Amino acid sequence: MDTKRFIARHVVDLPKSGIRDFFEIVAKMKDVISLGIGEPDFDTPWHIREAAIFALERGKTHYTSNLGLLELRRAISRYVEKHYAVGYRPEDEVIVTVGVSEGIDLALRALLNPGDKVLYHQPCYVSYHPGVTLAHGVAVPVPTRAEDGFALNAEDIARAWQPGCKVLMMNLPCNPTGGTCDPARLEKIAKFAVEKDLIVFSDEIYSELVYEGGHVSIATFPGMRERTIFLHGFSKAFAMTGFRIGYACGPAELIEAMMKVHQYSMLCAPILAQEAALEALQRGEDGMLAMREQYHRRRDLVVRRLNGAGLKCHLPRGAFYAFPSIAATGLNERDFAYGLLEAEKVAVVPGSAFGENGRGFVRASFATGYPQLIEACDRIERYVQKLAGSPRVKG
């Protein structure tokens, strides 16, 4: 029987993730140094894990409010106010989600009518485009560029804009590029959003991991709080990916709409993860800053080495990814990544996995220990030299 015919058309039409097939190959290989990992190498700090264990011992095994534990929402509200200078009422303007991934899905499903258009920058996180498609929206990419440090520009958004655009979705700092926006650029984007009556989904999951100049949320600009859904979580800065815990903040009506979708699909985020998240907010800041310091040093190391190897690489201001151009090698990003894996057993992710505008680039995560990073850079250098057939490649 042809069971495939039962699958919804828009799911059949979804492209397979460009990371998935690469993963299959890497998973079968031995002794690979992987710079292809999109999560911290640090285990969750012990005090946070211990809080989860303690919660389990106390019998915290039940449902919570759909919005999440009020105590956690209060802590989130205080944290966001303190670090992002935007106030949200814990009672009805904060919802706890299963990672930012669920937060984005809720926002898209709650706000999109079929055919509504969503502007998003590209390269970007792998699930943005499919997420829009799954919510029956139409994804409209806005290019970002290496010469700009992959910052997002209002002019490019204006160029990509078309009638029917309802949402602007952005992830700053950005996975895979590490791109951020300075306040001047953000202000222009905010003005454009107001002018075109756009609602902004601002995924700020990497915002603690900014190495220069600090982080500013678009929600702080005039007229933006009421048209922004601020999405954040604990995965990256607090090294809690496996807990699957995040949150969304925004105007009460929008949070209420997201809550409707959430209550009929997820019901609530797991209580143990919520308890762990509370501990992270209450006592996790020192540990988080220590991890950030390590990422900072690793970034400097990797970017210097990649440029030295002849792969031109901008300095990513945030997140934990270097996104070098591999144009100088004459290969495309897939051939480069597969060749590097085969020749030197180093895994990087082809930039095209993050959208068309990622062509000519690869993503190298520096969420890995110093010795492995140094060894990986040595191997990349050797590979690039071999490709060039000469001792040095001009970058």
Place this chain on the structure above:
Amino acid sequence: MVPNHAILDVLMNPVLKLLVEGGNLTTAQMAQVAGLPEAEILRQLEQLKKDRVFLGWRPVLDLSQEAAAAVRAVIEVKITPERGGGFNRLADRISRFDEVESCYLMSGAYDLLIFVKGPSLQKVAGFVSERLSTLEGVLSTSTHFMLRSYKEGGYLIEAAAQPAERLKVSP
């Protein structure tokens, strides 16, 4: 000794940070991480030694292993402070015994806390009864033998040494 005003600078020293947090980096690797020539790392290490900030390297061993077996004890020592010298002269004298690994002046019920190590229980006991407690100025000792180690110099003894598995490639 480092002058007091320089201590903050020293703590900000990237080479020192890498020594403390880097986890067994070679000087060549430290050079890469710090973005400095290896010769400069070696020079800074020498300077830290000269300043008596960085005192030396020690391996961290699991002393329950046959190859590294040793008997260890902590001893609480009450001593008489001296006019002019306080506790320092006697503390220094005690610290110089090879058996003594560490020696601290403490607040509270006793004065010095010393960590001693020896090849056998008899040897450590002999050190306490014949050498330590007979020193002039030592009023009393209270010896506690260590039975088992769970964490040694920042390393967990029992915990699986291998790090948790991550997916080899993830978005």
